[in-house]
Amino acid sequence: xxxxxxxxxxxxxxxxxxxxxxxxxxxxxxxxxxxxxxxxxxxxxxxxxxxxxxxxxxxxxxxxxxxxxxxxxxxxxxxxxxxxxxxxxxxxxxxxxxxxxxxxxxxxxxxxxxxxxxxxxxxxxxxxxxxxxxxxxxxxxxxxxxxxxxxxxxxxxxxxxxxxxxxxxxxxxxxxxxxxxxxxxxxxxxxxxxxxxxxxxxxxxxxxxxxxxxxxxxxxxxxxxxxxxxxxxxxxxxxxxxxxxxxxxxxxxxxxxxxxxxxxxxxxxxxxxxxxxxxxxxxxxxxxxxxxxxxxxxxxxxxxxxxxxxxxxxxxxxxxxxxxxxxxxxxxxxxxxxxxxxxxxxxxxxxxxxxxxxxxxxxxxxxxxxxxxxxxxxxxxxxxxxxxxxxxxxxxxx
Numbered sequence: 001x002x003x004x005x006x007x008x009x010x011x012x013x014x015x016x017x018x019x020x021x022x023x024x025x026x027x028x029x030x031x032x033x034x035x036x037x038x039x040x041x042x043x044x045x046x047x048x049x050x051x052x053x054x055x056x057x058x059x060x061x062x063x064x065x066x067x068x069x070x071x072x073x074x075x076x077x078x079x080x081x082x083x084x085x086x087x088x089x090x091x092x093x094x095x096x097x098x099x100x101x102x103x104x105x106x107x108x109x110x111x112x113x114x115x116x117x118x119x120x121x122x123x124x125x126x127x128x129x130x131x132x133x134x135x136x137x138x139x140x141x142x143x144x145x146x147x148x149x150x151x152x153x154x155x156x157x158x159x160x161x162x163x164x165x166x167x168x169x170x171x172x173x174x175x176x177x178x179x180x181x182x183x184x185x186x187x188x189x190x191x192x193x194x195x196x197x198x199x200x201x202x203x204x205x206x207x208x209x210x211x212x213x214x215x216x217x218x219x220x221x222x223x224x225x226x227x228x229x230x231x232x233x234x235x236x237x238x239x240x241x242x243x244x245x246x247x248x249x250x251x252x253x254x255x256x257x258x259x260x261x262x263x264x265x266x267x268x269x270x271x272x273x274x275x276x277x278x279x280x281x282x283x284x285x286x287x288x289x290x291x292x293x294x295x296x297x298x299x300x301x302x303x304x305x306x307x308x309x310x311x312x313x314x315x316x317x318x319x320x321x322x323x324x325x326x327x328x329x330x331x332x333x334x335x336x337x338x339x340x341x342x343x344x345x346x347x348x349x350x351x352x353x354x355x356x357x358x359x360x361x362x363x364x365x366x367x368x369x370x371x372x373x374x375x376x377x378x379x380x381x382x383x384x385x386x387x388x389x390x391x392x393x394x395x396x397x398x
Contacts, residue, residue, distance in 0.1 A: 050255060051217035052221050052253075052254050055207040056208065069102075070254060073252060073254070074097070074252060075095050075251060076092075076250040077248070078093075078367075080271075081193075081247075088367075090127035091191055092384070093191065095158070096120065096122065097119070098118070100117050121141070121159065122139045122159045123138050127354055127366060129350045135358075136359050139162060141160060155172060161179065163179050167194060174196070177194050178191060178192070178193045186237075187236065187237030189235060191233070193231070193243075194231050198228065202305050204279060204295075209221060212254075213283075213291065219254065220254035222251070226271070229246060230245050230247045262286070263285060266281065266315070266331070267281040267385065269383050270383040272380075276299060276343075278343070279296055280295065280313055281295070295310060313338045318346070319331070319332045321353075333349070343375075349366050354366025364386065364388075365386045367382065
């Protein structure tokens with residue numbers, strides 16, 4: 001997933017950060033900010049951090065845990081689920097880690113201090129298609145003091161009582177339980193979901209090295225569980241629903257920066273009914289063109305993968321939507337073609353307003369349904385789409 005830049009939003013919305021760390025947690029006060037991710041990324045000090053230069057040999061379970069030598073990383077889950085009556089829900093749950101300064105540049109932290117060099121924050125959203133409503137929430141916290149953190153084994157990533165935790169006796173990340181709840185306008189929104197990987201993890205890019213520009217080191221280490229059988233409960237003001245479906249997990253860490261010429265990105269995760277999956281993204285440049293490093297991955301039913309270059313796929317925009325929250329003009333229906341894979345599908349949002357408009361960083365992240373053909377046969381499926389950089393200008397209220 002191409003949230004490789006989004007984690008830097010902390011620099012734009014958290015007050016009181018410095019090389020020594022974060023002395024005051026912000027959870028108990030409302031941070032009001034509206035920011036363009038691309039603009040927030042335009043000035044980021046990456047000195048002293050490790051960079052993703054070459055492919056690596058992934059080691060598990062270690063790589064499911066934190067990589068503090070890199071500036072940013074995230075654990076990202078989305079899913080499409082439904083109850084026994086077919087009522088659809090989409091969900092997003094992402095926890096980010098952001099280092100304030102490289103360890104070599106950070107001021108010493110006393111053992112009894114509440115200061116921390118690591119900031120965690122999380123985004124949680126539910127799309128209730130039956131109610132035609134999308135609701136989003138966020139949290140911020142420092143690491144330490146059992147407020148937030150990440151552990152490789154047994155796998156556990158958390159920010160207060162929002163968490164992803166292994167449900168396996170071995171403590172692995174192939175089977176997890178996700179818990180999150182929050183409230184708005186007197187109504188509670190919650191997820192308690194069990195995810196089990198039904199396919200092996202997929203490495204993106206060059207054996208897991210995913211370039212984000214033509215500059216050496218502007219890359220992430222990136223892998224996914226592209227299909228995780230999902231059961232559990234989703235709660236909204238309409239009630240609590242027993243649901244089942246499929247989820248997608250993305251895992252990335254990096255020390256990267258947007259080039260000055262990048263306006264934003266569009267990212268797609270697709271789960272086809274014939275057990276194939278597709279991840280692809282394209283980086284939009286300010287002149288309207290697409291960065292040639294944009295790419296994707298085709299995951300076959302047997303779990304084998306094939307890299308997709310920009311010339312291997314085409315995405316046509318079929319409709320648009322003007323956000324009533326900020327006048328951002330988003331694409332809103334797409335035709336995706338991958339001729340070499342025999343894929344031609346249309347993706348349609350479950351509802352148009354799935355904009356993350358009520359949190360510190362504005363972007364669109366939503367559940368989609370799809371229909372078309374795959375290998376010459378009719379196919380349907382589900383997916384998620386993320387779009388950033390469509391909001392005109394930077395408008396903060398701090």
